[in-house]
Amino acid sequence: MKEFKYTEKKDTRSGFGAGLLELGRTNENVVALCADLTGSLKMDAFEKEFPERFFQVGIAEANMMGLAAGMTIGGKIPFTGTFANFSTGRVYDQIRQSIAYSGKNVKICASHAGLTLGEDGATHQILEDVGMMKMLPHMTVINPCDFNQTKAATIAIAEHEGPVYLRFGRPAVPNFTPADQKFEIGKAVMLNEGTDVTILATGHLVWKAIEAGHKLAEKGINAEIINIHTIKPLDDEAILASVGKTKCVVTAEEHQLNGGLGDSVAQLLGRNLPTPLEMIGVNDSFGESGTPDQLMEKYGLSTDNIVAAAERVISRK
Amino acid sequence: MKEFKYTEKKDTRSGFGAGLLELGRTNENVVALCADLTGSLKMDAFEKEFPERFFQVGIAEANMMGLAAGMTIGGKIPFTGTFANFSTGRVYDQIRQSIAYSGKNVKICASHAGLTLGEDGATHQILEDVGMMKMLPHMTVINPCDFNQTKAATIAIAEHEGPVYLRFGRPAVPNFTPADQKFEIGKAVMLNEGTDVTILATGHLVWKAIEAGHKLAEKGINAEIINIHTIKPLDDEAILASVGKTKCVVTAEEHQLNGGLGDSVAQLLGRNLPTPLEMIGVNDSFGESGTPDQLMEKYGLSTDNIVAAAERVISRK
Amino acid sequence: MVKLLPQINNLTIHNSAIKELTINNLTILNNVNPHNKSIEELKEIAAQVRRDIVRMVHAVNSGHPGGSLGCTDYFVSLYFRVMNYKPSPFNMDGEGEDLFFLSNGHISPVWYSVLARAGFFEVKELATFRKINSRLQGHPATEEGLEGIRVASGSLGQGLSVAVGAAQTKKLNKDNNLVYVLMGDGELGEGQVWEAAMYAAHNKVDNLIATVDRNYQQIDGGTEEVLSLGDLRAKFEAFGWHVLEADGNNFELLLPALEDAKRATGNGKPVMILMDTEMGFGVDFMMGSHKWHGVAPNDEQLEIALQQLAVQQASDY
């Protein structure tokens, strides 16, 4: 199992903030909108440096999505920022009609996704956002795994013409991907080649998949670990190639089992290559208040859960 | 292949209207809310007979969901009515927090779902509603197939404590299920026992699955056809039993492939019984204006599409 | 006989300061409308457009004649006299042009007819309205690139936000032209409209002229029965807007009101026109109720309607 090193833990939302600031400096068409959560989204540096390109919307997310759609007319590239819940479920119909169906070049940037939001509890812990966004035709759905990757993704999506959902989170997590990476939308990243089981992880679960890979290696299990930072379009080819080799799969994500990466993989396999699958995710329940670690543990999203799922799925081959 | 007879085509929304009227007469706690679409939802008979229990909300669906949640406090059983798009995507966060997470006994009744809405076009043709609603913990998701079943489902959900999403449609379709049926939430209905392929269909696609069954029979293929009127909770047992026998599956629904019945089945199979699967549904595109039949044809949801999928999946066994 | 088909002169669009001209005793600001018709001509065009409307909805037995007929004079005024724009080649970004957005997308027939008659696309394309594979969707859509449409609408309540966003982009781009948006009165039940209203006032979006089609009708009845809007002037003034009133079915009164609205721009407040119209205007049996909101005339009714609208029929499609 390959070693992955990090010197620092950093929050993915700060990766977004850093990427947005850089975009402000390099692309004058980039504008940013925020619904009264500038600090939480780490958009303050952009606001400070480019006040005329920053739009404070107040607590009115539906309006924000419409504004962003309108701002594309005349060539702006709007980045909207609010919590993932208010970026999706609160404004689904607005995104659907004014952005996705209208083919508008809006980047929906969503923080505090998933359980790791922590103490605020279930009303804020959206676990259905990926499911919603990936159902939308024309939408690209990205969930990077650490600070560096989130920064790279933020910069990359400005170059991509069309609506994008970019999901990131609140807590500091190991920052292990290269600072100078080029982010390729839709291209899965092979982290560790293996032969016994394929682990497909996204977002905060990528690091846990790496940890699980080490634990599995100790048990003599050679896991192939792939970072699926883009959930839509899914890198079918990379997944099918890996599964063709390992003959079993574990998916891992900070999302409901329904509608997430796991379902996309289940569909891909069922339609092409029926294969034993185990899914790590939240099993049809709301989250609750607690620390990120406590919650990931309680809801079955820990490293050990991935290890157990890998062993289970191998035994089903 | 069993014969299915019908004397009349009727719209499922009228089944809802008839069920609601009957509920008005038998359950004084039932109240109804509508967002300026009383005629389209066939709620006028209820409004006329029970004006004091009917609440006209105007064009404000978010408010309607909150009102409904509030009305449960004091023992009412609110039935909300609007188009499926405005029943889900427009109000997802309101349903999530005020109804699903709060465990409120609200029945979200949604008409004009899917492509068969016809001429109004894509802004109204929601193909993601089932996906959204099934991701919500505590939510029951039902998509009956004809007038009689929709009426029975409407009556049944009043007895079920907890939030329900009831999906139905606009066009007149064959009314072939028994008028006196008892609707059992979560219990799949075996329509035709067969051995070669399992066809799992929901909503308007159930009749097309029956038609496909006849065409397959002519080709010597013996299809098992099951009406999955309840998408959540899914009747895992019935599905696994059938698939264990036929060893291949086709799902058919008026929904995006992402997030619908097909994904639920793909997940179930991948986690329990990997099996070749073909899915009939809309493949990641918006709908458009046209007649229901033209649209079902163009987007690959016709009887012949089911036949072809069955043949394909059998060849993959 | 006056030629009604559009005459597109190769106008140079002036993006400079507002100019004043006097034509037909009206002061016209920033007069670079490509048609710039006289009131007499406008009346004939309006009759033509109304004939188009009833024919279009009759042909597919669906669509929304009521609001379309009521708003015909407004559309004809904008496109044949008031707005500065270039119909061809259509430019999505609309730089150097006034922009128009239709929030109450169901009245697409009037917009399509006016766009065709103003030279955005061929008049004969009106015959494809609401048919499969058409660019003239039931509700306005951009997917197939129909010239003149910049965002999809149909799900109500979203257009004002989009228009405000587009207006802010014009300011960023130092483009002096104006943004127009039309909403239904029933549509004002949607909270997003008030979000956008609050935002536009706070941000001094004073290059925007919004109009409410104040026909006092929506689907389920009169607006004051369904959800009373009461004193709309007081509401919008309390929300910080400059409010004007207009008679929407009388060019002699409507044109000066539109010029007043233009003059009111640039003064730190968004401008709102409360435009009285009669649903179904021009066809006597369609007037005076909500019944013709979304119902098409039968053959006989079409004939009567056409007779009433028969100023001349030379260029009918």
Add this chain to the structure above:
Amino acid sequence: MVKLLPQINNLTIHNSAIKELTINNLTILNNVNPHNKSIEELKEIAAQVRRDIVRMVHAVNSGHPGGSLGCTDYFVSLYFRVMNYKPSPFNMDGEGEDLFFLSNGHISPVWYSVLARAGFFEVKELATFRKINSRLQGHPATEEGLEGIRVASGSLGQGLSVAVGAAQTKKLNKDNNLVYVLMGDGELGEGQVWEAAMYAAHNKVDNLIATVDRNYQQIDGGTEEVLSLGDLRAKFEAFGWHVLEADGNNFELLLPALEDAKRATGNGKPVMILMDTEMGFGVDFMMGSHKWHGVAPNDEQLEIALQQLAVQQASDY
């Protein structure tokens, strides 16, 4: 020393016409509050509640002290003097009781403290706030049956709709009691609030007393900088409400205002109190800005805060 712990008398709840009593020179309507404290007592309870608040948020280093402290006097007034309710056994339906809803759910600390001190659950449970497996979620939730909470909140803008629905159910049930709801001022940016406002006025929901916590602060700054609310009285009056103003941090002024509000019910209009409060009231360094909206005090700050709030500490948890 005054005993602050709740004394729950076995009160019979009178659901009859409103009665007038005179206590402490105030006329009290429908006086069946189970505590019915004097102003002096209310002040001591408020100090106690404020100590609870700073302790609770300090203990988990998260939560929202600012709004909680600002609204303490309002909550104490409602639960210890104004509202008619029975804390135990808690009845979700609340028939024969006044109901309270908190729309700005982030100020849960003040509500939890007041509920505990008023006898809904044990004071020591406050120590579980925002911890895993607690019933005291970051934002109010019903899932684990916390007594006193009837609907989840936290995602802003939904509570007024719920309260209006509950008020309409009271009318259907011929229950004369009142429904109270509190909202934040920043929260008024959400369009759903205005949908509910329009609906409540149209439907003469006059058994409802809504209150806005007019602290002029939200997360990103002052409300008038972020998204100015301007003349809120004019806005709500234009929306058809009976509007009152109150000082929310002075019992001598707040109690009569709450009684005025009660007296204003039953007159065909919903009642709105614009309640001036100071965010962070009672702790000097938390006052006068938005900085303490959602930040917990450190150890040293806690000590200073507790000293400032030390009316007496006998029953602190």
